[in-house]
Amino acid sequence: MVNILWLQGGACSGNTMSFLSAQEPTVVELVTDFGINILYHPSLALEIGEQVSDLLHDILRGSVQLDIFVYEGSVIQGPNGNGSMNNFAERPMQDWVRELSNVAGYVVAIGDCATWGGIPAVPPNPTESTGMQWHKEKKGGFLGEGFISKAGMPVINIPGCPAHPDWISQILVAISTGRIGDVLIDDLHRPKTFFTDFVQTGCTNAISFSKKIDGGFGKRGGCLFYEVGCRGPMTRASCNRILWNRQSSKTRANHPCLGCTEPGFPHHDLKKGSIFKTMKYLGFMPRELPNGASRLGYFTLTATTKALGIAQTDPDTSK
Amino acid sequence: MSTIKELNISPVGRVEGDLDVKVYMENGVVTRAHTQAAMFRGFEKIMEGKDPQSGLIVTPRICGICGGSHLYCASSALDTAWKTKLSPNALLLRAIGQATETIQSIPRWFYAIFATDLANKKFANKPLYAEVVKRFAAYVGTSFQKGVTASGRPVEVYALFGGQWPHSSYMIPGGVMCAPTLKDITRAHAIMNFFRNDWLEPVWLGCSIERYLRIKSWDDLMAWVDENESQRNSDLGLFIRASLEFGLDKFGQGVGKFLAYGTYLHKDLYNTPTVEGRNKALISSSGFFDGKNWSEFDHLKIKEHVKHSWYADVPAEHPWKEPFPTPVQSQHLADSDFNGKYSWAKAPRYDGFSAEAGPLSRVIMNANPNNLNHQIQDPLFGDIITKLGPNVFTRTLARVHEAPRLYEFINQWLSQIDLDGEFYIKPEERDGMGFGATEAARGALAHWIEIKNGVIKNYQVMAPTTWNVGPNDEQGKSGPIEAALTGIEIEDPHDPVEVGMVARSFDSCLVCTVHAHDGKTGEQLAKFKL
Numbered sequence: 029m030v031n032i033l034w035l036q037g038g039a040c041s042g043n044t045m046s047f048l049s050a051q052e053p054t055v056v057e058l059v060t061d062f063g064i065n066i067l068y069h070p071s072l073a074l075e076i077g078e079q080v081s082d083l084l085h086d087i088l089r090g091s092v093q094l095d096i097f098v099y100e101g102s103v104i105q106g107p108n109g110n111g112s113m114n115n116f117a118e119r120p121m122q123d124w125v126r127e128l129s130n131v132a133g134y135v136v137a138i139g140d141c142a143t144w145g146g147i148p149a150v151p152p153n154p155t156e157s158t159g160m161q162w163h164k165e166k167k168g169g170f171l172g173e174g175f176i177s178k179a180g181m182p183v184i185n186i187p188g189c190p191a192h193p194d195w196i197s198q199i200l201v202a203i204s205t206g207r208i209g210d211v212l213i214d215d216l217h218r219p220k221t222f223f224t225d226f227v228q229t230g231c232t233n234a235i236s237f238s239k240k241i242d243g244g245f246g247k248r249g250g251c252l253f254y255e256v257g258c259r260g261p262m263t264r265a266s267c268n269r270i271l272w273n274r275q276s277s278k279t280r281a282n283h284p285c286l287g288c289t290e291p292g293f294p295h296h297d298l299k300k301g302s303i304f305k306t307m308k309y310l311g312f313m314p315r316e317l318p319n320g321a322s323r324l325g326y327f328t329l330t331a332t333t334k335a336l337g338i339a340q341t342d343p344d345t346s347k
Numbered sequence: 348m349s350t351i352k353e354l355n356i357s358p359v360g361r362v363e364g365d366l367d368v369k370v371y372m373e374n375g376v377v378t379r380a381h382t383q384a385a386m387f388r389g390f391e392k393i394m395e396g397k398d399p400q401s402g403l404i405v406t407p408r409i410c411g412i413c414g415g416s417h418l419y420c421a422s423s424a425l426d427t428a429w430k431t432k433l434s435p436n437a438l439l440l441r442a443i444g445q446a447t448e449t450i451q452s453i454p455r456w457f458y459a460i461f462a463t464d465l466a467n468k469k470f471a472n473k474p475l476y477a478e479v480v481k482r483f484a485a486y487v488g489t490s491f492q493k494g495v496t497a498s499g500r501p502v503e504v505y506a507l508f509g510g511q512w513p514h515s516s517y518m519i520p521g522g523v524m525c526a527p528t529l530k531d532i533t534r535a536h537a538i539m540n541f542f543r544n545d546w547l548e549p550v551w552l553g554c555s556i557e558r559y560l561r562i563k564s565w566d567d568l569m570a571w572v573d574e575n576e577s578q579r580n581s582d583l584g585l586f587i588r589a590s591l592e593f594g595l596d597k598f599g600q601g602v603g604k605f606l607a608y609g610t611y612l613h614k615d616l617y618n619t620p621t622v623e624g625r626n627k628a629l630i631s632s633s634g635f636f637d638g639k640n641w642s643e644f645d646h647l648k649i650k651e652h653v654k655h656s657w658y659a660d661v662p663a664e665h666p667w668k669e670p671f672p673t674p675v676q677s678q679h680l681a682d683s684d685f686n687g688k689y690s691w692a693k694a695p696r697y698d699g700f701s702a703e704a705g706p707l708s709r710v711i712m713n714a715n716p717n718n719l720n721h722q723i724q725d726p727l728f729g730d731i732i733t734k735l736g737p738n739v740f741t742r743t744l745a746r747v748h749e750a751p752r753l754y755e756f757i758n759q760w761l762s763q764i765d766l767d768g769e770f771y772i773k774p775e776e777r778d779g780m781g782f783g784a785t786e787a788a789r790g791a792l793a794h795w796i797e798i799k800n801g802v803i804k805n806y807q808v809m810a811p812t813t814w815n816v817g818p819n820d821e822q823g824k825s826g827p828i829e830a831a832l833t834g835i836e837i838e839d840p841h842d843p844v845e846v847g848m849v850a851r852s853f854d855s856c857l858v859c860t861v862h863a864h865d866g867k868t869g870e871q872l873a874k875f876k877l
Contacts, residue, residue: 038386038388039411040408040409040410040411040414041410041411041412042408042410042411042414042513042514043411044411045411045412045513046411046513048455048459048495048498048499049498049499049502049512051496051499054492054495054496055495056486056492056495059486071459071460072459104386104387104388106387106674107674107676112676112677112678112679113386113387113674113677113691114385114386114387115385115386115677115679115680116385118679118680118681119679146408147390147393147404147405147408148388148389148390148393150393151393152392152393153393154387154388154389154392154393154674155387155388155389157388189408189514190411190513190514244771245519245521245522245523245524245770245771245773246437246522246523246524246525246526246769246770246771246772247526247771248526248528267511272506272510272511272512273499273502273503273505273506273511273512274503274506275503275506275507275534276506276507276510276511277510277511278510278511278515279510280510281506281507281508281509281510281511281515281517281524281525282524282525282526283509283510283515283516283517283524283525284524286404286516294404294405297397298393298394298397298398298401298404298405299397299398300397300398300399300801300802301398302398303398303400303401303403303404304400304403304519345528346528347528347529347766347767
């Protein structure tokens with residue numbers, strides 16, 4: 029039996045909605061078949077109100093063991109650091125978060141708001157939002173660079189806007205079945221098992237990427253990297269390996285990857301020209317290149333492919 | 348001697364931020380109620396000075412449940428500002444996204460949020476209580492997991508066209524990103540068919556969709572319940588019988604005025620999007636209903652008030668003219684002064700009136716005798732509102748009533764997609780003002796945008812929850828939930844389940860605890876699950 033507490037701060041509940049869409053296992057099966065005891069979840073739990081604040085106090089006192097503290101949403105510190113823009117059970121949520129993190133076995137940040145601050149932390153950051161152990165690309169965040177939970181791990185980051193239900197449920201199952209030792213985390217504290225491959229892995233347009241065939245909105249086939257800002261080649265996530273809602277993924281539905289599992293999301297802080305457009309260098313070279321590509325090498329390859337007419341003008345597609 | 352009590356309910360609601368409620372009672376009757384939204388995120392301010400398309404990425408993330416609805420608004424607001432052209436396919440695929448998100452919410456909301464209240468011990472002496480508990484109790488009820496799991500199916504269709512649910516941005520000014528193929532359409536039909544065979548007909552209706560849609564009046568509905576065992580014992584049949592037995596039709600009336608922006612823009616009637624042309628292009632009509640008469644919806648009649656909201660004072664104004672809100676210091680529920688500022692929600696008013704948004708408003712507009720040929724013409728709720736009025740039961744019935752029709756629409760719209768047609772017409776970016784609106788699962792949702800010098804100068808979002816949980820306005824008039832709570836009888840002040848049921852009948856995810864305080868000593872008497 030593993031005790032889980034799930035709280036939401038500056039959240040839209042999108043990660044909870046994603047989690048509720050999970051199958052194999054469903055949320056109910058997690059509880060009934062995988063020994064996961066949800067002490068409290070704002071949308072699921074029957075225990076509420078003062079039963080919740082009593083529970084929180086019991087956890088802080090040590091009379092209820094907290095194995096996993098799951099946090100969804102940004103940590104709201106405004107105004108002026110007092111956190112009262114987000115009250116929960118008559119206290120600023122940030123006060124609960126700090127105290128609970130100190131007594132939890134593992135702390136898991138779910139979704140971009142909890143991991144890096146997400147959209148609420150985009151300048152001017154009106155709520156003084158931050159992530160649990162990151163603020164955008166910079167380590168530190170709310171709990172600080174050196175934070176280590178009681179079981180000896182830093183905050184485990186499950187980013188994504190929202191996180192895929194499998195990323196959430198399988199990490200919970202890994203902890204509950206004693207396999208946490210197999211969970212390796214990368215330098216952004218993401219479990220490598222989900223965040224090593226790029227979104228491009230498994231993308232149905234990968235062949236168009238290598239042939240430099242452009243796609244576009246409302247068209248079938250072609251690569252979205254060159255014109256409409258797809259970040260699939262530089263975003264680590266398993267979206268195209270495990271699919272969403274068991275059916276598809278953004279890039280399979282001709283939707284450019286937004287790079288939402290990387291700490292810069294929304295990238296370039298929504299500045300003019302950055303949305304659904306590939307930002308260009310010298311008017312034709314993508315400013316951001318696939319991970320690992322050198323600018324000169326990539327430029328040469330692309331120019332050669334185009335100049336020698338290797339590229340088809342249109343992808344092979346059918347209605 | 349009268350007994351005066353105050354109840355602090357914190358938190359009442361989740362999902363769109365926290366909702367707290369303060370209730371004043373005299374002899375068991377609520378004399379005054381105040382709603383308090385307990386979280387601020389500042390999403391509008393974040394978009395100031397940013398790329399005009401920011402709303403396509405930012406606003407779906409305002410709400411994990413209604414993200415597709417925000418996207419519908421954000422893309423529409425840009426369509427009107429940029430004067431785009433929309434193909435029939437684009438309008439169909441946007442409508443399918445909106446409809447699948449809404450139909451998803453029906454079983455998820457009914458089983459996970461609402462029906463568990465019917466298992467409250469308040470109703471333990473009622474004959475149907477045992478069956479209700481067996482069917483609807485959280486987690487263990489025989490329909491609970493079935494309904495919650497079924498809710499994941501329609502959004503699989505959303506994912507076929509949008510890539511994922513929640514949080515896609517597939518609707519863009521000028522159309523949609525996707526260009527589906529035959530296999531996407533056939534799979535979507537198959538998924539919806541599974542949803543019907545797995546839950547909608549056997550578990551929910553106990554009859555065919557065609558049979559259910561023949562219901563045109565309250566008497567028809569009652570006759571439908573008693574027509575056979577299958578219908579009487581379906582989850583809908585049980586819900587109707589239990590609601591009437593438990594008295595859910597007797598409380599939670601509200602302000603008695605209803606507002607719907609309408610949704611589902613017709614594939615052939617909105618190819619040149621304009622604010623003025625929107626009403627006539629809707630399949631589910633817009634309008635304002637004052638309890639007797641319908642009038643045409645005009646977004647210019649909307650103003651937002653901030654006198655009782657934690658924002659710097661500005662006069663009530665239309666969203667196009669409002670400044671970005673400037674937050675001021677907030678208080679905890681217990682320390683709030685309800686004569687001053689007490690909520691993060693603003694107070695929207697239509698033509699000066701507080702109005703209820705939600706499925707009940709929507710189905711009342713569907714009963715408007717002036718609806719056009721291509722618009723839904725369903726007299727049922729025109730009859731119900733006359734006979735039963737607004738209350739916890741009719742509000743909930745309205746929400747679940749939409750499922751069979753939405754199922755039919757989704758299949759019909761899928762069959763109208765022309766695989767040889769256009770899905771996206773690239774627009775020309777320009778400065779201007781835009782307005783986009785829809786009906787989210789829980790009601791009227793709209794975005795207003797002003798683009799200047801190629802960036803966002805102003806962006807205002809008004810959610811259905813803002814209409815319903817908003818605080819008092821400049822004239823001290825209550826918001827809809829505040830009004831619906833006023834006058835309710837709380838049978839047991841130690842277990843005021845009625846407060847939670849009223850609040851839940853307006854919104855989806857409310858998880859409540861009530862702290863009951865003696866009015867004189869402030870001593871905490873008890874706290875309860877609602």
